[in-house]
Amino acid sequence: MLASKLYAPTLREVPADADVVSQQLMLRAGFIRKTASGLYSFLPLGWRSIKKIEAIVREEMDRANAQEIMMPILQPAEIWKESGRWKAYGAEMMRIHDRHENEYCLGPTHEEMITTLVKNEINSYRQLPVNLYQIQSKFRDERRPRYGLMRSREFIMKDAYSFDIDEKGLDESYKSMYDAYMNIFNRCGLTFRPVEADSGAIGGSGTHEFMAIADAGEADIVYCTACDYAANIEIGKPGVMKQDEEAYKDLETVDTPHASTIEAVADMLNLPLEKTIKAVVFSIDGKVVLAIVRGDHEVNEIAVQHAVLGTVEPEMATPEELEKAGLTAGFISPVGLHQSDDFAIVVDESVMETYNVCGGANKKDAHYININPKRDFDVDDIIIAPIRLITDDDVCPCCGGTLEHAKGIEVGQVFKLGTKYSEALQATFLDQNGRPNPMVMGCYGIGVSRTLAAAIEQYHDENGIIWPRAIAPFETVIVPINAKDSVLMEASQRIYDALHQADVDVLLDDRKDRAGVKFKDADLIGYPLRITVSKSTVENDEVEIQIRKSGETITCAIGMVTSKVTELLQDL
Amino acid sequence: MLASKLYAPTLREVPADADVVSQQLMLRAGFIRKTASGLYSFLPLGWRSIKKIEAIVREEMDRANAQEIMMPILQPAEIWKESGRWKAYGAEMMRIHDRHENEYCLGPTHEEMITTLVKNEINSYRQLPVNLYQIQSKFRDERRPRYGLMRSREFIMKDAYSFDIDEKGLDESYKSMYDAYMNIFNRCGLTFRPVEADSGAIGGSGTHEFMAIADAGEADIVYCTACDYAANIEIGKPGVMKQDEEAYKDLETVDTPHASTIEAVADMLNLPLEKTIKAVVFSIDGKVVLAIVRGDHEVNEIAVQHAVLGTVEPEMATPEELEKAGLTAGFISPVGLHQSDDFAIVVDESVMETYNVCGGANKKDAHYININPKRDFDVDDIIIAPIRLITDDDVCPCCGGTLEHAKGIEVGQVFKLGTKYSEALQATFLDQNGRPNPMVMGCYGIGVSRTLAAAIEQYHDENGIIWPRAIAPFETVIVPINAKDSVLMEASQRIYDALHQADVDVLLDDRKDRAGVKFKDADLIGYPLRITVSKSTVENDEVEIQIRKSGETITCAIGMVTSKVTELLQDL
Numbered sequence A, B: 001m002l003a004s005k006l007y008a009p010t011l012r013e014v015p016a017d018a019d020v021v022s023q024q025l026m027l028r029a030g031f032i033r034k035t036a037s038g039l040y041s042f043l044p045l046g047w048r049s050i051k052k053i054e055a056i057v058r059e060e061m062d063r064a065n066a067q068e069i070m071m072p073i074l075q076p077a078e079i080w081k082e083s084g085r086w087k088a089y090g091a092e093m094m095r096i097h098d099r100h101e102n103e104y105c106l107g108p109t110h111e112e113m114i115t116t117l118v119k120n121e122i123n124s125y126r127q128l129p130v131n132l133y134q135i136q137s138k139f140r141d142e143r144r145p146r147y148g149l150m151r152s153r154e155f156i157m158k159d160a161y162s163f164d165i166d167e168k169g170l171d172e173s174y175k176s177m178y179d180a181y182m183n184i185f186n187r188c189g190l191t192f193r194p195v196e197a198d199s200g201a202i203g204g205s206g207t208h209e210f211m212a213i214a215d216a217g218e219a220d221i222v223y224c225t226a227c228d229y230a231a232n233i234e235i236g237k238p239g240v241m242k243q244d245e246e247a248y249k250d251l252e253t254v255d256t257p258h259a260s261t262i263e264a265v266a267d268m269l270n271l272p273l274e275k276t277i278k279a280v281v282f283s284i285d286g287k288v289v290l291a292i293v294r295g296d297h298e299v300n301e302i303a304v305q306h307a308v309l310g311t312v313e314p315e316m317a318t319p320e321e322l323e324k325a326g327l328t329a330g331f332i333s334p335v336g337l338h339q340s341d342d343f344a345i346v347v348d349e350s351v352m353e354t355y356n357v358c359g360g361a362n363k364k365d366a367h368y369i370n371i372n373p374k375r376d377f378d379v380d381d382i383i384i385a386p387i388r389l390i391t392d393d394d395v396c397p398c399c400g401g402t403l404e405h406a407k408g409i410e411v412g413q414v415f416k417l418g419t420k421y422s423e424a425l426q427a428t429f430l431d432q433n434g435r436p437n438p439m440v441m442g443c444y445g446i447g448v449s450r451t452l453a454a455a456i457e458q459y460h461d462e463n464g465i466i467w468p469r470a471i472a473p474f475e476t477v478i479v480p481i482n483a484k485d486s487v488l489m490e491a492s493q494r495i496y497d498a499l500h501q502a503d504v505d506v507l508l509d510d511r512k513d514r515a516g517v518k519f520k521d522a523d524l525i526g527y528p529l530r531i532t533v534s535k536s537t538v539e540n541d542e543v544e545i546q547i548r549k550s551g552e553t554i555t556c557a558i559g560m561v562t563s564k565v566t567e568l569l570q571d572l
Helices: A021-028 A044-063 A078-084 A111-119 A167-187 A262-270 A303-305 A319-324 A420-424 A448-457 A484-499 A515-525 A535-539 A558-570 B021-028 B044-063 B077-083 B110-118 B167-187 B261-271 B300-305 B320-326 B349-353 B418-426 B448-458 B486-501 B515-525 B558-570
Strands: A034-038 A039-042 A074-076 A096-099 A104-108 A130-139 A153-164 A190-196 A208-211 A218-222 A230-232 A251-253 A277-284 A287-294 A343-348 A357-360 A366-371 A383-385 A403-418 A429-431 A436-438 A440-448 A476-479 A505-509 A531-535 A540-548 A555-559 B033-036 B038-043 B075-076 B094-097 B103-106 B128-138 B156-166 B192-196 B208-211 B219-224 B230-232 B250-253 B277-284 B287-294 B343-348 B357-360 B368-372 B383-385 B403-418 B427-428 B436-438 B442-449 B477-479 B506-508 B529-533 B543-546 B555-556
Touching: A021 A448, A034 B075, A034 B110, A039 A044, A039 A505, A044 A130, A044 A167, A044 A448, A044 B044, A044 B529, A074 A078, A074 B033, A078 A104, A078 A420, A078 B208, A078 B403, A096 B094, A104 B349, A111 A130, A111 A153, A111 A420, A111 A440, A111 B033, A130 A167, A153 A167, A153 A319, A153 A448, A167 A190, A167 A208, A167 A403, A167 A440, A190 A218, A190 A403, A190 B343, A208 A218, A208 A230, A208 A448, A230 B300, A277 A303, A277 A319, A287 A319, A366 A505, A403 A420, A403 A448, A420 A440, A440 A448, A448 A558, A448 B442, A476 A484, A476 A515, A484 A531, A484 A558, A484 B529, A531 A535, A531 A558, A535 A540, A540 A558, A555 A558, B021 B033, B021 B448, B038 B044, B044 B094, B044 B128, B044 B156, B044 B167, B044 B448, B075 B077, B077 B103, B077 B418, B110 B128, B110 B156, B110 B418, B110 B442, B128 B167, B128 B418, B156 B167, B156 B448, B167 B192, B167 B208, B167 B442, B192 B219, B192 B403, B208 B448, B261 B357, B261 B368, B261 B418, B277 B300, B277 B320, B277 B357, B287 B349, B300 B383, B343 B349, B349 B383, B403 B418, B403 B448, B418 B442, B442 B448, B477 B515, B486 B506, B486 B529, B486 B558, B529 B558, B555 B558
Parallel strands: A190 A230, A287 A343, A343 A383, A476 A505, A476 A531, B192 B230, B287 B343, B343 B383, B477 B506, B477 B529
Antiparallel strands: A034 A039, A074 A104, A096 A104, A130 A153, A153 A440, A190 A208, A208 A403, A218 A230, A218 A403, A251 A366, A277 A287, A357 A366, A403 A440, A429 A436, A531 A540, A540 A555, B033 B038, B075 B103, B094 B103, B128 B156, B156 B442, B192 B208, B208 B403, B219 B230, B219 B403, B250 B368, B277 B287, B357 B368, B403 B442, B427 B436, B529 B543, B543 B555
């Protein structure tokens, strides 16, 4: 392809509202344009990279015996009502009426639809297992769309669904998808880790997230430096941190005017944070839930949800809810409080191992000192659970090794769904004994557009993107220093033809711009290799090949360019 | 691929609500499933064919220097309000609010969005021409979705948009797309004709529809048997039909009780239909429009719209509108009527060449006889225009040859848009003299899913589909008569490997079903070639190759299968 024919408007300035590097670079390099909040158009360069990711996904899915299909984006409300998710999905689901006032959603995912699709066709164990996937635009009405393609409202997703006769079959399907995902993200060139995760609103019994490691990631993960353990901190099981035993001192109330955060109290009373406890109050399924952790720990909302068997993600309790529960914001502790039908108290395990700590006195501008949970909490009337977030101060729950913390971009997730949807939607098959059983399901997602963004978050420098070869819009760019010089253009064309012939995905920058402009664009767009065709080298029948990743420049005989480029690309 | 692993549930019964052959066969052969009214899922076989059509479209678009992009499905209302189409599009446009009450539509087409996309990037004539396309799901809320994939509410479309500096450039872009479309539909194996058409709601100055000829088509076209002329009858220019001149007789009123159709009147008065005139009353842009054609002709609504310079498609006038205009339904003629600001009279050219004809007397249960339009109509106060539909009684307007009538499925359309959208959305560029000009646009659509349906409408028999090779889900199926016979399975596998090696898209039907079931499925699904591997032939080192299209069976040495199949496929 010729650069003069390519629609790739680059920008010299960093766009004002781009909040992460991948978004800035994709806008500057002419990969995407913003249409509205959370809505993007892919320009030719961006779409080429997306298609390469899609091709890798297809190959690996097909190799794993998954079959490609395409379901509608518009989904009738009825099937979501049957599964119970029409309400549960909340405001993130985009809903629409047709002219006859029938309700639909724009698919955020397709469990209900795929289950409905197969349930009338698969009747016998002989027809199982089946694994079906699609690559499609999905919709989520994010409250605050941000981070470019990483949290947009319309995004490209690969979603696959497996159907098996039993848990053993599901385990095999799951393993096969897990392996395919390893291959996909390896082939895309990402630095990533599969981590144990929470199954959230999708439901199910086991799940891994595939996390591209990057500072711009929204997920916090911990991983062991000694073994394979890695987990989203939402699910990472913290150990119990014991403090040195102390003799119980008497509970006392102290005045703490205006000190409504535990940091302010610790400061005022000159206490280390670990000698304090703090309260966070949630609303879960209409219940007010008081969560207590040590002052130096953070609450894991998902763990709190699990502890109270909540069906939806916790939300912070409103001032009205606090007041109704008789709680004084900023000054709460479980001392003297009791659970009821609409009020629960969840205390972290490590809190129970503290002595003479400071916490709220349940009245304004006052705290207790010398709280001893085992003495002062009604231990039969609270829930004790591991509800703090794991940190890199913890040890690996698998091997006791050292944990590290990292930020991750969730580019894929695999779920064991079990029979949640097949039971709700009556998707049964007859087993070998002629008895009906619900199909055992798994679901498997990859954020295709998010994978593109993640790659850029991982591979860039101050000059632009540094593409892994497999998903670069072009693998190589040829830059004749002067497009008006027919000698250079002829040499460039010869090299182009030879590379093209050898199946190298190559662009010839035949634009009449100055060399400096073309070099800048090449760096910004991030082609893995740049072949510079200049008078001085062509006279010696040579060109220069620059490797974007290392910056290294190699002089190469024109006759050897194809083999050299092919060789270099293998490592990129 | 192995048939035992393929998710392709076939049905023996014709589904009750399938109203055209393509829908029946795609449902029966396991290509699609219906999710809701006008919404379909593609199963693996259907999706394979769709992907083949998409690949052909991509190749021809890329060859024509169009570049693939992807715009969002969700489109902000603002840009549609700027172009004036937010209202004009009416109930067919699916509209949605996000959580912040911002309005969007689900893209039925993308003129507004593409114009908005390029207008900030293209500033100079040097950057033009540009042609951008995408292949994407589109949405139209049909009042009555029907005919399976041919009139569904969510469908796959390729839409391309060209931008040029002037009309001459547009002509070239248009020609290039026209040629690409010829290649695409030829390669897909369709029997089709490009026809002159009306540009409808999209607007613009010239357009061709690509019509797949099929009885199930919703469009009526005429084409010349002598020259290349072909037109949608909406736009086909009828000639003026002259009647033999007669001396004017006196206008008389006759009682025609309850005869409110022209057929009933002609019957009652024993007149041939061509000696009558009939009235159809429309509402266009809030104006009541009386259209008059000969009793044996039909009104062309689009021509009426053009005659009164209407901006929207005509609707039939309501009883209230008729009453308000003082018209007596069933008994209307222009005799004694006059136009006003909210009432227009449009008379077909051929009506003006009639003598002593019968028409309404503008009062209940009465008609005039001996109307002579040139005498009895106020010729200075009516619009005379060619507003009847062309028929195969007409002669070719190009060469005078004989016209034939056919039904067509519109699988593609190319439009010269001109500057309608670039002016509305201020998409200008600086010309060579530094002066701003609106870009001159074209747009070009292909119904990808509709093309699939059209191919089936054209190629099927009582046993199933007969795929053109290029878009068949598999090119060849290998059917071992008995999948439990290891000799047959080994021979089949060898043939499979050899064909696969030679890039033939082949399926091995390894299912343990009876041969009859597999043959029935092969015919229903419509693979172009079926290789039957049976004991009697394998013993002679031979197999039978059956051509689905002709039914012809060829005996072929196993060692020659690959070359024979490759040769046969070339003609299919």
